[in-house]
Amino acid sequence: MELNNRIDDNDDRQSVGVVGAGLVGCLAALAFAAKGFHVTLFELRQDPRTTDDKNKKNLRSINLAVSNRGISALKYVDEQMAERILEHIIPMKGRMIHDITGTKQESQLYGLNGECINSIDRSFLNECLLNELDRAEVRVLFEHKLLKMNNSSDKDKAPVLTLYDTKIHETKTFQFDYIVGADGAHSQFRYQLQKSMKMDYSQKYIDMQYLELYIPPNDDPNADNKFHIDPNHLHIWPRHNFMLIALANKDGSFTSTFFSPWSVIESIKSSEEFLEFFQTNFPDAFKLIGEDALTQAYNSNPRGTLMQVSAYPYHNPNGTAIIIGDAAHSMVPFYGQGMNCGFEDVRILMELIDETKDVKQAFMNYSDARKQDLDAICKLALDNYYEMSSKVTNIWYLIRKKLDYSLGRVVNGRFGLQWLPLYTMVSFRDDIPYSKAIEIEKRQARILTRIQYGVTATFIICGLAKLGHWYHKVHKD
């Protein structure tokens, strides 16, 4: 077999092949390179930096919210790189809830102490990471389509990848010491890996579509700034069954996404009906996006599908291949953790390599170390749709949340106690694994419920006491 990745005979580095140059694949390649591995990164698509705009638009572009876990992973790989990237983010300190009249907005903070999640454009971030790969002199081969994986169960045999170079129409084979699949929810790497091992796998489509929309910058020269609405909030128009969200871009525009069950969008039969629907449900957003853009989006923008993917184990039995990111655990976008979690995959995997000093052992340990946390965040992400689209307008939810956050601020390490709202643990605390966060939240929820009961009981008792007092008074008089 003629191999296309012969390293110099003088190069005694171990080799790693990463498939998929999306966000997680890029970071994985950078991380392995930083550890001194000889890395090759393959990508099916063209280099997005040399592609014309039309094709770029085909990328998924729900804006991303980078939070603590993502930032921490970037910093783990390279502090300076993290700084270079984080220059471009727009911090969002809370949700901004838009009511149905289009006149009232209400801010709900994310953190206990002003912590922010951060808006960034997916394709922009991807390009930043690709530039970092160039800077680190990592070999990136675009337009290489994975055809086959020869992943022997023989312990001492290194896996071989067969790829098709779509530019020169040629099939090439590459042998690596280790291979990493980060090629997304519809991963070809995973499919090939499954052929040679027992991997539990499930994919489930969520009954929901998304349609991307665009709020242009404010080009009024007399305006205070170029943003029509506050850029430092994640804007939500919660309407129970469906919702609209918007995240700011540096240029003053907002990337907005309309989520709904398929039945809702399918019940809308024309762009006129769509305009009417929008005007009724999101009157302020209707004005900001504009009729023409809405008509255009309804007629031409693709409707995205949402799919949950779960797999186990993530590594092959001999510890030479592993899947990470969406290839291993695609989740719905409602907790803003998809990319953060994928980046965390990289950090956890690298820390296991640091710990074991043995990539095979690290791959083998990774599945059990990571499984319950990945299951946990996938479930949280799904549950959070209900929170974003409905609960944020419910008075009891708001009271409870106020109590939750007040306790967080008051207790906060005092008296040897700790109280952390779930959102804080998930988004701002990379030292608390997802599954642990759920566990702590469950305990706190029980206490909150008791407090609510206690308060209610106190009210009733006070009320009864008052009633008794009044009765006594009336009868005495």
Place this chain on the structure above:
Amino acid sequence: MELNNRIDDNDDRQSVGVVGAGLVGCLAALAFAAKGFHVTLFELRQDPRTTDDKNKKNLRSINLAVSNRGISALKYVDEQMAERILEHIIPMKGRMIHDITGTKQESQLYGLNGECINSIDRSFLNECLLNELDRAEVRVLFEHKLLKMNNSSDKDKAPVLTLYDTKIHETKTFQFDYIVGADGAHSQFRYQLQKSMKMDYSQKYIDMQYLELYIPPNDDPNADNKFHIDPNHLHIWPRHNFMLIALANKDGSFTSTFFSPWSVIESIKSSEEFLEFFQTNFPDAFKLIGEDALTQAYNSNPRGTLMQVSAYPYHNPNGTAIIIGDAAHSMVPFYGQGMNCGFEDVRILMELIDETKDVKQAFMNYSDARKQDLDAICKLALDNYYEMSSKVTNIWYLIRKKLDYSLGRVVNGRFGLQWLPLYTMVSFRDDIPYSKAIEIEKRQARILTRIQYGVTATFIICGLAKLGHWYHKVHKD
């Protein structure tokens, strides 16, 4: 595009392409042919009838138990064909439980009135069906590997299959009005179909292996017959965590299968240990199989894996493609329903075509009509492992079963009532869908529990009364 399946211009039949010439694929092809469609059946492997023995042995060969649903589907397609095939079955009227001493066997009947399930060799049945296809002049193309499916969402476009003829090393394309995937648990057809539609899918490996063994015929010329043990029972050596089973073949031999969790087989480190394990746990089977055969099986027979597959929907949105059999719902073999259920898929689909007179509509109706029954039998199959390997030796289970079957015999349509043990409904009543069977069983189980409580209470009351009587007597004396 040059198509390889051009039908005569005078042939106005609609065309159907079936992928997979296993049991279910063959029956589907026969069923469509019987309805007047122009059918082509593709199979990846060589024609098993012209293959030498060694390759044949690579087929899965857990013996099959044909029961009512399978027979009814065969008859639906062609009464005479069913007769020709059913000539070769060996009826099994119950389980024969072998105890650990190897000296005691106990028969537990399957049916209320002597109903039987029927042993048949998988590859033999497959060959019978292939012969029937020749008889019906259906075109069967062996050594054709499915590469691609072009399954447009355009309503009026017929799907195109691209296959690779591994005999002449040539790629061919075929266009059909309808395509059917019956290519098993690891279905390539399903994988291709998933690319063009939203299909929920899950595969889960069950922590269990199986190892095939062989009990030779009795060649003692003075023996009563050529069978070492009763051919009209399904033999079980239940040992809780693991078990051995054996089903008779026409030639006097038995196909036997050893099921265990992976940890059990992996804890056995040599063929000597395996012999010791077998002699301890299955002393009578140990003698029948023989040391040499056991050593050989331990060293060379592959260890089978068990995987559950679930999918939804089974058809594509425009109703031109569908998956059936293991491709749609691979289950563990413990209820003996895998093939029966796959055959029933064919019958249900054909009945929907009869009903709607429109294949597209039938494909579209099939998913919802079939989903809950397929989920039901997959779950039953998994639960039945516990029943076969453990419960059959439990005294309370046996008492309850006796009661269940007694009620079945006594009530049996009298007084306008119906009482049917679950096994009877699943294995002997194709008119009761699987999910309905579970529903009825749940109701009956509640009644059985009440009766058990009632009987226990009566015993206690009678006991107390006796005690009172005795006390009274003692004190009077």
